[in-house]
Amino acid sequence: MRSYLVSRSLRMVAVMVALIAATFFLSRIVADPVALTLPMDASPADRARVTHELGLDKPLPEQFVDYLGGLFRGDLGVSVWQRQPALSIVLERIPASIVLAVATLAVSVVIGLAIGVAGALRPGSLVDRVATLASATSVAVPDFWLGIMLVTLFAVQLGWVPTSGYGSLIQLILPVATLAMRPIGRLARVSREAVLEEMGKDYVTAARARGLSVMSIFRKHVFKAIVAVAITIAGYDFVYVFTGHAVGVETVFNWPGLGQLAVEATLRQDVILVSAIVLFSGLLVTLVNTLLDVVHAAIDRRVTL
Amino acid sequence: MSTLPDSLPDGARELPSMPARLQVEDLHVEFSTRRGPVPVLSGVSLDLRPRERVALVGESGSGKSVTALAIMGLLSRNGWVSGGSVTYAGHDLTLLPEKEYRKVRGREIALIFQDPTGSLDPLRTVGSQVAEAIVTATGHRKSDLRDQVVQALHQMQIPDPERRAGQYPHELSGGMNQRVMIAIALAGGPGILIADEPTTALDATTAAGIMDLLGTLAHDRDMSVLLITHDLGVVADFAERVELMYAGRIVERGPVNDIFYRPRHPYTIGLLGSVPDVSGQRVVKAIRGSIPSLTALPTGCVFHPRCDRMQERHTCREQAPDLALISGSDQRVACHFSDEADREHAAGPRQELAEPETSRSADTDPATHPLVEVDDISVVFHLKQGLFRSGGQVTAVDRVSFDIERGETLALVGESGSGKSTTARVVLGLQAPTSGRVVFDGVDLTTGDKRFPKGVRRRVQAVFQDPTSSLDPRMLVLDIVTEPLVVHDLGSPAERRQRAEEMLDLVGLHPEHLERKPAEFSGGQRQRIAIARALIVEPDLIVCDEPVTALDVSVQAQVLLMFERIKAHRNVSLLFIAHDLAVVRQIADRVAVIYLGEIVESGPADEVFTRPRHPYTRALLSAIPVADPRRGRDRDRIILEGSTPSALAPPSGCRFHTRCWKAEDICHTDPPALAPHGPALAACHFPEEGPVHMATPGGGSR
């Protein structure tokens, strides 16, 4: 277990370093921060001044060290668009993303697991077949489009909920319903397969052979295996919101999360802000992924072998 | 079925005093497949009396395991009982609702399986699983549960039960897990134990201990045992009565001695003849053909296409025989012409003794070098654990040396983890040795380059254990068999095809089989195709890595005989890897026994088999179940303690000392050298002198 922790942490650090290098490369070398900062008709003297101010006249390794140093001090640069430190802009948007992620996670775990397990305990039944079909279709539907359709129906036609916005519980319903659809489908499918696979193993037959009922075997043995699977999947869903995959849904519902911020910043050509978003959420996600793997390993000790 | 009406009175006559504990009558089971329902059991009847040990014997597809699952009401979703009954304590179990059935399972009838490690929950300690079984069985949780668990493990002769209880299944050996499984199965105090191939996944020396334990437990706890197995040796050692199954039917039934000494069904006779005899006194005789697929069963007597007794008689082809009682005996046989068995016995199929051979080793010309010289090879694997820390190392093969002469067959025998397969891989050039050399016909093969010089590559071919995986499922047999010709660019396509046809003929297949894919063949046929592929380039050496292990007994005999024929006619040398000494008895000229990476004994086959010097060889020989009840029960039994130590931390001194009954202080410290003892070599401080007591047929017991 200890050596697993060590190697997993090393992998985490490697991902973080690679991510920092990638954002550095994209924001300083591929993009031209000077041109993006100044108006189109800036004079060469202005260009030289800004180049010097941003430290772009130094050799590359030195620039990278400065960049790293900035990261450690929490300095992710100043947004060109909002004239504010990028980090504080990002932090402003975090609560909205967390609310969305946690609500989606909770809804999808409860519903997805319930559907999957119910189907697996009675494979081939009507419930199972409907659930299988629904979960297969759910991954084929573009979530932003589903969001638009839900808004059309429930907000525009029926008027039950507001079309968009952030702040009240009722405004949370549609975005979460939209965003949870895919995780529910995936979790239902994966947990169904995991239960079926686990129930088909020899140790389950052996447990039945000594008189245990299917339900008690499920409670005592299979459930633990399913939880391990569910944690992995659910963690993936949580991460999903923070890696920008909710950007379509956030746009549809005008939800002030990280995804929407990234889109706005991109449309305004704000390289500094976008790179700050990428770094912040990337590092956060890497940390969460590592924690999930460790929890998984603690449940299933064979992983660490 | 017509066997039913008279089976009850006859059954009573067989043993009038005791009523059966469990009675299976005319049981039919079907499975649904994509091709519609398939009958898996077709009228199986058997009964189990108190304290009786009955063996249900059959090869793959005979339905023996399905019978066990049907008795327990545990058939998978696509299988169902379509007729007959399972009577226990006056109830027909097949009619029982699931809730009632659960009270029978574990408490009345317990079941253990072949794969002990898979039968345990991988995510929980073995102790907690035993505890759960005890709580389920007794219905309440006592304060001394922990002591009860340790006690239960102790009764299964698990050493250090306190520590073991806290471990997970993957941390225990297979034999240990099987003991845990038995403890769990017996927690409910069942009157009947069904053991489904309980030792098949285990090494011979471990298996002997498990069967011993089962025998003791059955006796101490008044249990009836239904042993399900394919291994006639285990049957002869353990059972009182035998039920022999073939294609979902019982074809012969009777007391163990009658079955082994007066078999009447041609299948029984054939199967007994197929079992290799470790004493070397009887040559293997094969049954022709292969086990029929359940989707295309023969008409009439299901055995008729493979039967020598039938002789084109229509009755066999048209009419299914009943399991009829042989008058004056307790034996029942499903054969129209079972009376002819006596005449066949007079001709003496079991008396067929091998020619007394003075020397079976190949003629060697002292002037030339051996074909293969394996000189002091070691293979060390470094285990990785984490990025920086080394996980230690395993010496899989430790300073192994042997020669193989031209035309000679050397058998390399060892249990799992002994390094025998790694040695084979070194000889094949698939694994570079850490040190030492392999010289093939004067050419050093281990000079750095991983690949053989092409000239040598052609002369060394191989046959592997799993015939299914060793044939590319997408290729035609023609392409498979001619592949060595293609890669060496030998012959035109027409010539290759002709060679392939010759090879198929040699291994008993037909030219038209060239156009088929491997999936259309049975396991035995696939192994023949693999042999044809090895032979097509006329190699000087064929490395055979457990080539018959994956095959059923009757098919195994066919393939063994084929190797003998090839050996006799082709002047090819064989390096024959096996875990079973009996299998190599007939084919080997010389034998080397390997334990934890070291050769502990080697020498001419007759010498090693009749007067083994090393205690491990003795133990291995004695662990082989002999398919002969009297000889088997008379012979010296050596049950080794514990299990093979991990190769990660091999014992000091003599590696066998942890399990050796002769070990003294010197064995703990000084590793013995492989030294000559008579015509053989043995690595032991206290080598045995006398011949092993094999109990020849007809008595002579100590």
Added chain:
Amino acid sequence: MSSTVDAPRLSGNRLGDRLRHAPPLSALLAYGFLGLMCVVAVTGALLTPASPTDQDLAARLMPPFWQAGGSLEHILGTDQLGRDLLSRIMVGARTTLAIGVATAALEALIGVPLGLTAGYFGGRLERVIMSLTDIQMGFPAALLIIFIVLVLGPGPVVLTVAMGINGWMIFTRLTRVTVRSLKTSGFVTASVVAGGSHRFIMRHHLMPHLRGPLLAVFLLEVPRMILAESVMSFIGLGVQPPTISWGLLIGGSRDLIAVAYWLSLFPGLAIVFTVVSLYLVSNDLAARRARL
């Protein structure tokens, strides 16, 4: 007949087999729909009932033909500039399918050689490649794609490249796992023993077995990339007007959902049908392979 040979284990009647192995109705419909989409994508504006770009201000925001105010001239209605929606969806098929296929192909182009190298040769090379794969898997893919688009400027080519270099890992993993298990399989060992060279083994034993699984994953990556393209175009960072794609059609009509739901509904349905069809086809091919 020689006595040692039994009949082939499963003999069946060929016609019966073929009927039994015919794809289910859903798969047949999927094949049909995809075939149709391919024709539409190839022919472009040739087959459209109306011009996808001609504006007709008199016929603005016409509903589908079955609704009051609709007409058969514009089966699925018109947009705010009076352009025929069906024609626009048909023309959009080309962009959407092309980006989906090109991205999946780019992923395979990067991922398969890496996986092949890692799986076949193993050792340090494998460790390096798999670390790379792990690192890339840990990246916030969607945000990085947005970042790349910002830096390089939006457009179909940039989008394809950005999505491709963030999504190749699945091909590497699949190829490596498959090759590794093939490598330890008996028939490859047998081929090594028989004297087969690396090239011979790759060509005769690895590629035939890789083809099926790779095709299956390819057919699952195309719809995934179609979905990704549609989001990117929807938020304005993918395909730019005047090029038409399905995501862009939905994005362009977002403000009109209250008055013209059809402008969002039908392009979305086009995406759903295409994606579901690709899933069904991939499943059907996998099922056929399993039967072999």
